[in-house]
Structures are given as C-alpha cells and as structure tokens.
Amino acid sequence: MIARLAWRSIWRNRRRTLITVFSIGFGLACTVFFIAIGEGVYAQLIDQVVRLQAGHITMEHPSYRDAPAVDLWIKVPESLRSRIERLPQVERTKLIIMGQGIARSGSGDVSATLMGIEPSVELDTSPLVRHIVAGRYLNEDDGPWVVIGSELAKRLKLKVGKKMVLTTNDAAGNLVDVLCRVRGIFETGSVEIDGYFIQAPIDFARRVFGLPEEGATQLGVILRVPEAQESVLHEVRLMVAEQDIAVLPWQEVIPEIASYIKLDKGSNWIFQAILIFLILFTIFNTILMSVLEREREFAVLLALGTKPVQLRLQILMESAYVGLIGCTLGLLVGGLAAWAAQVWGIDLRSLLEEGFTISGFAVSAKMHARVTAGLLLGTAGLVFGATLILSLIPMHRASRLSIVDQLR
C-alpha cells in the first residue's frame, strides 16, 4: 500500500510532477545526446589518427619516443605480424618508417615528414586514401612515387607527375638526396598534414633511409574495437617479451590527442554537471515542496502508527517514481536522438565545409554520435541516484515531524 500511496501522491499535483519529469527527461536527454556526440567525435578522431599513423597499439624501439629518428628502427619479422593478426580483436597491422627531411622543387623547399607505408595496407585502412584530390593513391609497384598534401604542393608548385627532391639523413647518418615524383595530392583540411606530410611506398623509404628488409621504425596494430586495447596490449607485450621492443598504446604515441580528449571530455562533463545540477535543484524543490505541503497528512500517518521508516520509504518511493519516469523519458528521447546521430550523423558540412582540425588532425564535419550502454545507464544511474539522495532531507524532515504541532 505504501507503493500505491507513493504513486498516487506524486500525481496529486499533476502539473508540478509533469514539469519535474520533463525537466529530468530534457536534462538527461541533452546530457546523453551531447556526451554521445562528444564520444562520437573522439572516436572518429582517434580512428582517423591511429589509422593515419601507427595504430591503436604501436611497437617501436624503446628509445624512439625520446628522440624519434630512423636509426632507432626495429626488425619486424613476418611471423610476428602473422601472430598479431591472428588475434581476433586485431583488424590489421601496418609497417611504417617515419623520417624527417626537406622537400625541394624548382620553386622552393619545405621541411617535411616522409612516411614510408605499405600501400596495400593503407588502401584498406588509411583515411588519407579518401582525401586524394588529384592523381591517385600509391600502390605496391609505385617505387619512387609519393603522395603529398595540397598545401605542400601549393608551396612547391607541384602537380601530379612532377618531380621533387627529398633530402634527409639515412639510418647511418649520411645525407641523402633522392628524386621522386608526385603520384597524387591529398587534402584533409589539416594544415599540418596537408602542408608537411609525404607518403611513399615502404620499399622506397627503406632505400632512402638505408633500412634492411623487414626494417621499420614502427609496427602499428589497428583494432576492430578500440575497447580491446588493453587486452591486445597485454598479449602483444607477451609476444615480444624477449625482444628489445616497446609496445605502447596510442595515448603514449600521440599524447597531444589523448590530452585534448581528456581536457575536452572534462569540460564537457563540467557543462553537463551544471545542467544536471540545475535539474537536481528542480527535483529537490519538488520533493521538498511536496513534503512541506503534506506535513499534516504525514502527522496523521504517524499518529495512526506508521513507523518513521515507513514514511521515509514512502517519500523515497515518490522520488524514485519521479526519477524513473524522468530517466526513462530522457533515455528514450536522448538515446533515440543519439542513436539517430550515430546511424545517420549530423551533417555540418554546410557550415564547416572543410571540417575542422583537432591538434592538427582533420575531423569530418559530419559528426556521428557514439552511444553505448555504459553511457545510457551511467548517466541515467547518476541522475536517478542523485534523485534518491536528494530525497534524504525531505525524508528526514517528514519522519521527525511533531505530530501535535501539525494536528493542532
């Protein structure tokens, strides 16, 4: 009967209850939606970055992080790649040689990063392939052909098929000049990538940097689901336990992105927390008002022999009902909106034609949300839990009423 009494009590002031329920629903829906959008953008950013660079998990020389240079290369036997790729969570592995140099043409020179890649792997995994705006992407037989960014092409006045010279140091420290031709030009929208990034087939890069077959500065592991990172990291570390190879998560390889996400997530949560606080204030006000209005009635219940704990339970149940209805509404609206944004995306390309960049990495202006059960249950649980906690003060007040004073 206490449950029935609680349920009917919340509908005494239908308008107030509905306003509270809609406040909870609206706030939770906004929270779920915006966090899902944020998570989607982070996921998109991470996916682009790890696919463009050295994977969710990177294997490299233990000293490479301190002073990245081609002389700190590792030998990656095919057998090791096969073992890693046999892990069910792994989508692909990719070999990379990263080196610094100067790109020159008849029109000038620009310092650049030369990235030796396996074209067949990149064609399947790299976002750069989708951003080719002139010529085509590389293939395995391309030899001394490269793809360069549109900004770099503009500065060096290069077009597809034109020659450029790369000057760099090989692994032995010798100065090397190599001639190559532009196979394609990409445009990602990121000044850093479009202006300073050159990709070349890995065999050509090995020749440039003087590395042997199976030599690379990094072996990247791309995962099917990013959540598998910890377990794969552990397994890969076991595989190379005997070798002088560091196995790092992407967060250590690209710390600026990890920091950005952490910071942005933090500020996003602060914003959401303010929103939730305002909602909780409304809920608290409703519960308190509802209790204050019924003090005489509570006194009657106490006079009839209701135990204070039963009275507290009734108020708790009233809060729980309001919280549950509000959270269900919020999850339905916010969850459905976020799910729609996950499936179809939110297209801001009319506003941001070229997308936007985060820490030098381009992110598409078509944003896809990322909804997880954890997000839905976590935020709803937080609001619902807070609703119950907020009812503690009204509960305490009601159970300590002076019966005589109220009935006078």
Place this chain on the structure above:
Amino acid sequence: MATIVNLQEVTKDYGQGQALTHALRGVNLIIEAGEFTAMAGPSGSGKSTLLNIIGGLDRPTSGRVLVDGREIKDLSNTELGLLRRDRLGFIFQSYNLIPVLTALENAEYVLMLQGVPTAERRARVREVLAEVGLEGLEDRYPRQLSGGQQQRVAIARAIVSEPALVLADEPTANVDSKTGKALLDLMHRLNEEKGATFFFSTHEEAVMKRARRLLQLEDGIIRNNGATADIRNTE
C-alpha cells in the same frame, strides 16, 4: 472491568518563563473498558492536550500516564507508535483522511500497518464500512464523499483494528447537527454492540447528553467527573 487509561497527577506545561502555560494541572482520571465518555470544556481548557497525552502523541510534563497498562514515559517514540497502531484508534475533528486513498484503503491502512493479510483485512474493512453505513461507497475517494461520510470512514478506520480505546477530538464539530447525531448514534451503537471504548471531547450540548460519563475540564483541571445525568442535574 479492565482499566484502559490511568492518569495520576498529570501536568503539561508549554513555553517557559513569562510565556509558561499550564495546559494540564494535576489531572487524575481512570477510564474503564467499554466506557462511552465525553469530555467538555471551553477552548483552551486542555481537552486536546489531554487527548494527545492519552493517545501517546505528546508526553506529560509530570505525573503518570498508563495506557492499556503501559507507562507512557517509559516508551520510546517507536514503542509509542506501536501502541497507537495496535491499541488505540483516532478520530479527528477534520476527518484527516488520506486524499489519495479510497474509503476502503483509508479504513484498511492501520490493518496494513499491523501486517494483516490483504484478503483478511479487505473482508474486515468491508464489514466495518457496512456497519458505519458506507456499503457501496468503498471505492470512493474522500473528495467524492460528504463530510458526514468522511467522518464515518474515519470512524471505520479507528475501530477496524478493534483497539482498546478510541479517542475522538470533537468528532461532530465539522458536520451539521443531523449528521452529528447520526455519527453519535453510530459511535454509541459500536460502543454497545462491539464494546468499543470511546473517549471524546466536545463542546456541544447534544453530544454531552449522549455520553454515559462526562468530564468537565477547566483551566487544565477536571472540575466534574461522573455520570452525565448526575453532573447535568447538579448544574
């Protein structure tokens, strides 16, 4: 007859210093099982205070209060709550029904608190509601009932658990005289047929006349205490 209430030199003070008010000044009272006792007195004479103390809703400043053989001052708030739930019934002046519960649910509330199984308590409540003349109105909410009908629900709520004592604070004050008489008839009948002990306050002549025993309270002191007819003859 068993003694239900035994008050010995009970006092109750409110406030302190110059604002100190003596609501009760050494009240001695015994109520036996089966009595139908009215308590009369002007406003501020201490009627409600006395009812509150007997009902375990308030504690005396001094003196002994024994209800159903239990000393009130020795009981914790929880024990007082249990005493009220299991041994006392209350009828309030302004009915004080729970607006979101039907007549049947209001009347069964105390039985629910006592843990009486649903089927049994429903049967008992329907029986009592029929006794108080509310058959067919069980599913109505208080707002759908007249004042007299609401007070009948309150009476049903007070007697359904067959308490040792039913305390009523001016039970007919908020209804017209015809309804008041009907309510009094009902309480009288319940007293005679079911043996329910009633102790109620009133300031209405008609109500006083119906009581077998009458107390007259004035300035916190019982001035007259005896058979109604005797007291009224004295006056």
